[in-house]
Amino acid sequence: MQGHKNAESWGPLSSLPGNPMIWILILSELMVFGVGLMGFVIARDIDPVGFAKSQDSLNRLAGAINTMVLITSGLFAALAVEARARDNVQTSRWWLLAAGSFGVIFLIIKAFEYRDKILHNSAGLNENFLTLYFLLTGFHAAHVVMGLVILFIVGWKNNLENIETGTAFWHMVDLIWVLLFPVIYLLR
Amino acid sequence: MKHTRTNRAGLxxxxxxxxxxxxxxxxxxxxxENLSLAPLWAMALLGVAGLKARLILGRFLGLRHASSDWNSAFTILLVILQVSLLAAFLALYLPVFHSPTP
Structure with a gap:
């Protein structure tokens, strides 16, 4: 009965899966990163030659591999929800661990990219490009780190609602990268 | 709060x-390759990215179990975002960017 009242109190949001607050976060993040990406493309319009040279210095293959790493991680997170919905707590924890491990792989690849850019490969590149590149991908990487913390917490406090909400955050991180990667690395 | 289930094969x-x-x-x-993308490839690139984002929303996040209004709202948001990005990218092809400075 209490659950029914809670569901009613969310109004139109109650038809969304998981905790409705996570959907407000997803909408906000889509808009924030959307504006950031618009800023990136408009900055490119101001200096297309400088941006093209800077984009060519990125490791596009590493970015593409990272896309596949995050998508696979998203599959593991979704399988954790599926296992928990069948009351299989231990299996859901293993899937969460697999999802988190792929998140760590994403961060390691990203760290190598940053290391290369900071130590060897930033001389002569467009400053606006570098600022926006580090701002957008760094902000996204911070979300990955936060996502790992959330996956750990929902693995520990393991119930269906927690896992649905925690993995929704993880899918949002995946979703943002899928939009971010082609614009920053490939659109030129 | 609404719980949804997607089967393993679907995932x-x-x-x-x-x-x-x-x-x-x-x-x-x-x-x-280090080359400029033709407008058509840029359109394909952003289109595929939008499609992937919509699939993640619908299947992994379970949006397809929500009302059709929410599904439409997120689809429209993604379309607006990708079309805006494409328009900003294609703006470079406008004559104003190629006119000589006085």
Whole structure:
């Protein structure tokens, strides 16, 4: 009965899966990163030659591999929800661990990219490009780190609602990268 | 609060489609070459990215179980975002960017 009242109190949001607050976060993040990406493309319009040279210095293959790493991680997170919905707590924890491990792989690849850019490969590149590149991908990487913390917490406090909400955050991180990667690395 | 269930086969199918679309993104974006993309390839690139985002929302996040209004709202938001990005990218092809400075 209490659950029914809670569901009613969310109004139109109650038809969304998981905790409705996570959907407000997803909408906000889509808009924030959307504006950031618009800023990136408009900055490119101001200096297309400088941006093209800077984009060519990125490791596009590493970015593409990272896309596949995050998508696979998203599959593991979704399988954790599926296992928990069948009351299989231990299996859901293993899937969460697999999802988190792929998140760590994403961060390691990203760290190598940053290391290369900071130590060897930033001389002569467009400053606006570098600022926006580090701002957008760094902000996204911070979300990955936060996502790992959330996956750990929902693995520990393991119930269906927690896992649905925690993995929704993880899918949002995946979703943002899928939009971010082609614009920053490939659109030129 | 609404709980949804997606079966394992459906999730694996979605993952396979997303991986295929990621390969399409690499192809459209010429991941191994340093060259400018023609407008049509840019359109394909942003279109595929929007499609992938919509699949993640619908299948992994379970948006397809929500009301059709929410599904439409997120689709419209993604379309607005991708079309705006494409328009900003294609703005470079406008004559104003090629006119000589006085």
């Amino acid at each position: 694996l199918r979605t993952w396979a489609i997303l991986m295929g679309l990621s390969l399409a993104t690499m192809l459209a974006g010429r991941v191994n």
